[in-house]
Amino acid sequence: MKAVEWRLPQEIDKSFILFEEKGTYFVYPWHYHPEYELVLITKSTGRRMVGDHIGYFQEGDLVLMGPALPHVWVNDDVYVKGEASTPAEAIVVQFVPEFLGQHFLNIPEIEPFRKILLKSKRGLAIRGKACKMITSLMIKMRGQNGLQRLASLLTIFDILSGTRDYELLASPTYEQSIQATDYSDRFSKITDYIMRNFNNDIALHEIAGVANMGVTAFCNFFKQHHKATFVEYLNIVRIGHACKLLGEKNFNVVEIAYECGYNTLANFNRQFKKIKSMTPSEYRKTLHV
Known part of the structure; x- marks a missing residue:
């Protein structure tokens, strides 16, 4: 990024x-x-x-x-x-x-x-x-x-x-790629929008509009600089937030799924296991909560 x-x-x-x-x-x-x-x-x-x-x-x-x-x-x-x-x-x-x-x-x-x-x-x-x-x-x-x-x-x-x-905080595999370019302001706007809205549905045309780009150009631009598609990155952000909530006793898994922007528990579980290689319940057990 x-x-x-x-x-x-x-x-x-x-x-x-x-x-x-x-x-x-x-x-x-x-x-x-x-x-x-x-x-x-x-x-x-x-x-x-x-x-x-x-x-x-x-x-x-x-x-x-x-x-x-x-x-x-x-x-x-x-x-x-x-x-x-x-x-x-x-x-x-x-x-x-x-x-x-x-x-x-x-x-x-x-x-x-x-x-x-x-x-x-x-x-x-x-x-x-x-x-x-x-x-x-x-x-x-x-x-x-x-x-x-x-x-x-x-x-x-x-x-x-x-x-x-x-x-x-950042994952062990996080790759720093720091170059001040003309893209900086654009990425700042994209990042700010994702952070404010990751728990809601974000349509591609919506986020592309934030970057002042067409959908196809935005998708190519995003993947080039993130090494992931926008949807993949959005899921990473959402699951990262879910991990934090799983460390709090006052949230159950269903509540966390909806809080992180997932409309179904099945999709939440699927994305969580894909990214963390375990289910939300298994992850919570590792925290001894």
Whole structure:
């Protein structure tokens, strides 16, 4: 999938970026950048896509992503329409591997953290105690300067190094193909539309219209850049969301099928087994729910 290269401004007297995102809703497109990024949602809800993973976010959602991993956070319609009671807010930390010197990541003390950075190529949703501790630190960093802010970031590195309470997001087979081209805006529109409507029926002429293309041209364009047809990709997105819901006890399989856009349980089961090589019930058992 093509994505826009999107860069945040960095203060000349700072070794890394600390950025506060505030607005009616998040406006960033489907994008990537060369920095590692830690995103903390402090207000608002919606859907996030990291690589080929799609999931919901809410206040307290914390994700670490490696360089060149495409991602986007899309707020729920209540924010986009300006009807939410609170704005959408997030705290973002970005750093390049050599931000503390060319050999920083090669020193012995960094070895445990280097392993986390390798896993961040797929994106990590941080959970539990680690999430709470890092959230507190990131909120405090907004009022810190100089060495205090740097010390807080190094403490965050230490917390990440010691936790196993995280979820790997993008699939192991996810292939990054990052090239900023004229197609970027088109892919951003397609991705945004899929994320907002994957649980509804999406006709080919409808999504082709979003891309301002004819159906045949759209199908060829989509398969060329996704290595899958639009229908195949839509099923991957839907089943990815189903996997998240299967981890929640308050949803049964029938409810999940309809929530993910399938009109029949039989079709849901068929697509799930095709993609995950097991039934939804078997998948739920692997989660010990």
